[in-house]
Amino acid sequence: MLRLLLFLLALLPTMPVHAQQLLKPSGRFGVDTVRLGEPLTYTLVHRHPAAQEVILPDSGYTFAPFEFVRKDFYPTITRGGISTDSVIYTLRTFETPAVQQLALPVFVLQGKDTVAVYAQPDAVVLRQLVQQVTEPLQLQAETTLAPVEERFNWPVLLLWLVAGTVFLSLIWFIFGQAIRTKYKLYRLRKDHVYFASRYSSHADRFIKTAASGSIEKAVSLWKNYLTKLERSAINSFTTKEIVEFYLDDEEVNTALRILDKAIYGNLQSESEGEANLALGMLRRFAKSRYKIRRELIKDARYNR
Incomplete structure (x- = not known):
């Protein structure tokens, strides 16, 4: 018993050291x-x-x-x-x-x-923000409108832009060819009306004044119009080259030779009638080429 007590006393100093x-x-x-x-x-x-x-x-x-x-x-x-x-x-x-x-x-x-x-x-x-609570609780009405900053709704705009793009793409996919054809026909008709109006103006001026300058302007206008219509540099061709381009068309050959004589030669009173007929021949030929081009555009639409 005494040995046990001495052993426990010997362990006591180590316990505080472990606790510390x-x-x-x-x-x-x-x-x-x-x-x-x-x-x-x-x-x-x-x-x-x-x-x-x-x-x-x-x-x-x-x-x-x-x-x-x-x-x-x-x-x-x-x-x-x-x-x-x-x-x-x-x-x-x-x-x-x-x-x-x-x-x-x-x-x-x-x-x-x-x-x-x-x-x-x-x-x-x-920290108590409410110091005293009364029973029953009373609601306080707030009727003053608070100003709210106006903001642009960008997501909605983006949604509309995407929807519009998809819709227009669908319309173009379905009706795009028809729209292009209508536009080409519109431009073709507009150019022909403009040509016919100016060409008639030069022809009428020649009838009234018999000036060779009006013939020259009419022929130049005719060449420029056919250049755009045929998509070929006809306005830079000579008379011979124009006739060959149109496969020796008799009406074009006759009209251009008469008008060249009227422009570069001495215009006699007896040749004024021939010049008037030549101007009419060129007008009819331009109109026929316009109709051919119009039919080609329409046929291209239906053949696709």
Whole structure:
């Protein structure tokens, strides 16, 4: 019995030394008061021997009565065999008690065991915005309109642009060929009406004045019109080349030779009638070529 007592007394000095190794962490809020739902910080600092393995609470820990928002860890600092770990937690509370406390632990690994060492509790005071509640509660009407900044609805505009593009693409895919044909026929008719109007003006002026300059302008206009109609450089052709281009057309050959004689030769009074007939022949030929081109455009539409 005496030996047992002496053995227990010999172990007593080592027990405080082992307990002193588990140093308590220090935990403190960054503010003294807080409002409901307002973020606040809680700083946890733990100093321990460098050889000791320590784990600080993570986001999975229950911070009741607070809710976890985020954490900011800082690197471990070791000096003189003592390491310092620190972390700042951002929390918030939606509980209504006037005073709320929190004491976070650190977890010390000792072999296969884990020991939780808690910091001293620290408290914050919940700032009460409503000092007195009257029963029953009375609703207060707010009828003043609050100004709201007008914003352009870009998503709706983008949706309309996409829908419009798809719709127009579909219309063009279905009716595109018909639209192109209608436009070509419109341009063809417009050019012919313009040519016929100006050509008649030059021809009428020649009838009234018998000036060779009117014939020259009429022939030049005729060549330019056929150049655009046939898509060939007819306005740069000689009379012989024009006749060959139209496969020795007798009407074109006769009209151009009469008009060349009237322009470059001495226009006699007896030849004025021939010039008038030649101008009419060129007008009829241009109209016939216009009709041929129009039928080719229509046939191209139906043959596709």
